[in-house]
Amino acid sequence: MRNLMKWGAAAVVVAGCSTIAGLAQAADPIKIGSILSVTGPASFLGEPEKKTLEMYVERINKEGGVQGRKIELVVYDDGGAGEKASTFTKRLIESDKVDLLIGGSTTATTMAAVPLAERNEVPFISLAGAVVIVEPVKKWVFKTPHTDKMAAEKVFSDMKKRGITKIGMISEDAGFGKSGHDQSLAVVKSFGIEVVADEIYSPKDPDVTAQLTKIKNAPGVQAVFNFGFGQGPAIVTKNFKQLGIALPLYQSHGVASKDFIKLAGDAAEGIRLPAAGQVVPEQLPASDPQKPVVTAFKKDYEAAFKSDVSTFAGHAYDGLQIALAAINRAKSTDKAKVRDEIEKTSGYVGTGGLVSMSATDHMGLSPSAFHMLEIRKGDWVLID
Amino acid sequence: MFAAFLQYLFSGLTSGAIYALAGLGFAIIYNASHVINFAQGEFIMIGGMATATMVAAGVPIYLAIPLAMAASMLVGVAMEKFAIEPARNADVVTIIIITIGASIFMRGAAQLIWDKEFHSLPAFSGETPIAVMGATLMPQSLWVFGISAVAIALLWYFFNRTMFGKAMLGTSHNRLAAQLVGVAVKRVLLASFALSALLGAVGGIVVTPITFTNYEAGIMLGLKGFSAAVLGGLGNGTGAIIGGLIVGIAEAMASGYLSSAYKDAIAFIIILFVLFFMPSGLFGKRGTDRV
Numbered sequence: 173m174r175n176l177m178k179w180g181a182a183a184v185v186v187a188g189c190s191t192i193a194g195l196a197q198a199a200d201p202i203k204i205g206s207i208l209s210v211t212g213p214a215s216f217l218g219e220p221e222k223k224t225l226e227m228y229v230e231r232i233n234k235e236g237g238v239q240g241r242k243i244e245l246v247v248y249d250d251g252g253a254g255e256k257a258s259t260f261t262k263r264l265i266e267s268d269k270v271d272l273l274i275g276g277s278t279t280a281t282t283m284a285a286v287p288l289a290e291r292n293e294v295p296f297i298s299l300a301g302a303v304v305i306v307e308p309v310k311k312w313v314f315k316t317p318h319t320d321k322m323a324a325e326k327v328f329s330d331m332k333k334r335g336i337t338k339i340g341m342i343s344e345d346a347g348f349g350k351s352g353h354d355q356s357l358a359v360v361k362s363f364g365i366e367v368v369a370d371e372i373y374s375p376k377d378p379d380v381t382a383q384l385t386k387i388k389n390a391p392g393v394q395a396v397f398n399f400g401f402g403q404g405p406a407i408v409t410k411n412f413k414q415l416g417i418a419l420p421l422y423q424s425h426g427v428a429s430k431d432f433i434k435l436a437g438d439a440a441e442g443i444r445l446p447a448a449g450q451v452v453p454e455q456l457p458a459s460d461p462q463k464p465v466v467t468a469f470k471k472d473y474e475a476a477f478k479s480d481v482s483t484f485a486g487h488a489y490d491g492l493q494i495a496l497a498a499i500n501r502a503k504s505t506d507k508a509k510v511r512d513e514i515e516k517t518s519g520y521v522g523t524g525g526l527v528s529m530s531a532t533d534h535m536g537l538s539p540s541a542f543h544m545l546e547i548r549k550g551d552w553v554l555i556d
Numbered sequence: 557m558f559a560a561f562l563q564y565l566f567s568g569l570t571s572g573a574i575y576a577l578a579g580l581g582f583a584i585i586y587n588a589s590h591v592i593n594f595a596q597g598e599f600i601m602i603g604g605m606a607t608a609t610m611v612a613a614g615v616p617i618y619l620a621i622p623l624a625m626a627a628s629m630l631v632g633v634a635m636e637k638f639a640i641e642p643a644r645n646a647d648v649v650t651i652i653i654i655t656i657g658a659s660i661f662m663r664g665a666a667q668l669i670w671d672k673e674f675h676s677l678p679a680f681s682g683e684t685p686i687a688v689m690g691a692t693l694m695p696q697s698l699w700v701f702g703i704s705a706v707a708i709a710l711l712w713y714f715f716n717r718t719m720f721g722k723a724m725l726g727t728s729h730n731r732l733a734a735q736l737v738g739v740a741v742k743r744v745l746l747a748s749f750a751l752s753a754l755l756g757a758v759g760g761i762v763v764t765p766i767t768f769t770n771y772e773a774g775i776m777l778g779l780k781g782f783s784a785a786v787l788g789g790l791g792n793g794t795g796a797i798i799g800g801l802i803v804g805i806a807e808a809m810a811s812g813y814l815s816s817a818y819k820d821a822i823a824f825i826i827i828l829f830v831l832f833f834m835p836s837g838l839f840g841k842r843g844t845d846r847v
Contacts (some may be wrong), residue, residue: 203780217786219672371811378571378763379808382808385812386811386816398636414692415563416692437683
């Protein structure tokens with residue numbers, strides 16, 4: 173009898189404990205893990221992304237969190253290295269036990285993390301550019317930024333409108349520029365445009381006049397398109413002016429920051445490029461659904477960090493919003509449910525554009541996500 | 557046809573002069589200590605970054621340039637004092653590895669002190685291209701040629717006509733013998749780092765209007781400068797200049813007449829070819845036999 177009572181008491185205690193544990197469970201934070209290239213060559217992507225995530229997580233926590241739960245953000249800096257990204261992703265999944273992954277500032281770091289997210293069945297929203305991340309569709313992987321393919325299509329449709337049929341291409345021979353170059357060649361024919369010269373340069377070449385002279389002398393060339401980011405496109409732009417080439421010059425969305433205009437100076441005048449609405453919030457028409465979102469984000473970011481907002485910061489903002497909305501709808505952090513809800517994201521208005529995902533489209537951006545800009549008097553002018 | 561050739565040549569001379577100027581710094585430290593200073597590219601970066609950020613902050617350029625040069629020399633001296641000197645009994649390879657560490661440290665420090673953005677400087681004498689028989693050249697490229705020429709003349713004078721320069725050469729040849737005839741070996745090493753930091757800074761300042769600069773700019777310039785110095789024969793200033801011009805012109809000609817895809821490969825093939833048949837570079841023999 174005494175034994176029985178003892179057991180009974182024990183059972184009550186155990187039951188009590190597990191109830192308390194259950195309550196504690198409900199108040200557990202939502203854990204979001206992030207691998208970002210905060211330092212290293214891609215730090216201009218990772219740094220604003222990290223700042224954005226931290227700022228909004230703090231704000232949301234102050235307002236009471238999501239589903240009554242606080243958000244806990246774990247960020248690791250991969251320095252732009254794929255193998256580090258892979259190690260940190262493993263750590264996030266196995267020891268930090270995160271509910272969801274946001275990050276991968278570059279395509280390389282993202283692709284290093286993809287197999288781990290897939291194998292461990294963790295929802296993963298990437299902040300990197302290349303098409304390979306979502307094509308072919310991977311069950312657990314999504315992404316927020318536009319692809320280089322969309323940028324190329326935007327540029328070629330603008331060329332088509334101007335009656336341009338023969339172009340010269342000059343591309344940076346690394347990561348972003350290389351992928352953009354390949355995507356451009358894949359879609360250019362469907363616009364009835366022929367590439368009559370196809371030259372490349374290394375990201376840190378001090379002079380590309382030799383390549384541009386070759387393009388200039390290519391028979392029938394009507395416009396030049398450069399795919400790259402960083403100092404390269406600014407050098408291309410300056411050399412273009414030095415040679416006095418009287419053709420339209422197009423750049424990719426890789427130069428859609430004020431720094432580019434500052435570097436290239438007067439030579440940037442008249443250049444056209446595709447860019448997200450985030451670059452020109454003031455110039456968007458009032459009817460544009462993106463206008464309030466990008467205006468508010470720009471204001472928040474610039475007030476908090478005293479530096480110009482970039483589209484990269486916007487990618488992180490969109491990733492976080494999409495993830496939290498999905499957790500809200502799923503009413504839990506059950507990984508499979510959250511994944512399903514991310515896939516059902518529909519009509520989300522983000523800094524990158526309107527997002528409607530589906531089982532076959534894990535990016536969900538509409539073509540309206542890109543606008544055509546022209547640089548006039550050292551500033552962006554929205555032309556389309 | 558000729559206009560295109562001339563343009564390729566100008567393109568090559570512009571890049572080549574930049575590589576050459578970067579290569580000169582390697583020559584000085586090698587002359588003084590037989591050490592290859594892999595932080596040379598970082599001196600170039602510090603010169604460019606310091607000037608660009610000061611000019612952006614409103615300091616007049618004629619004041620910013622000497623300040624940046626002084627800052628680089630200070631960094632060069634500090635590097636010698638705190639990283640090289642404590643290891644003076646180590647062998648040359650160890651010291652070379654220390655310079656690699658110092659370069660990584662400087663890159664990290666630059667990232668913290670300044671930022672990660674690209675910076676530019678206005679060209680010294682405008683941006684109106686000079687037209688020569690259908691090809692064009694930027695005035696800033698002429699500045700790079702001119703400064704390289706002045707630097708090489710001054711170095712020649714320094715190493716061949718001044719006591720201190722000769723003492724430096726003597727130290728590199730035989731440290732003990734130099735010490736016995738009364739050369740202050742420690743001071744020679746210190747001076748060689750200060751001098752090459754100064755030269756790097758000058759290079760960084762004149763090339764920034766062409767190439768822009770950021771905290772990582774030293775990596776590429778250091779690498780190309782090293783190739784130039786090796787091609788010319790380590791320790792030989794004229795050799796470094798000629799080596800740089802060869803690499804630059806080879807790249808431009810390859811881009812123009814073959815394909816830009818082969819540009820980097822051609823430059824390396826030339827370097828390998830020269831080193832294969834002339835293991836001490838184009839002017840190497842003369843350089844080491846001088847003392």
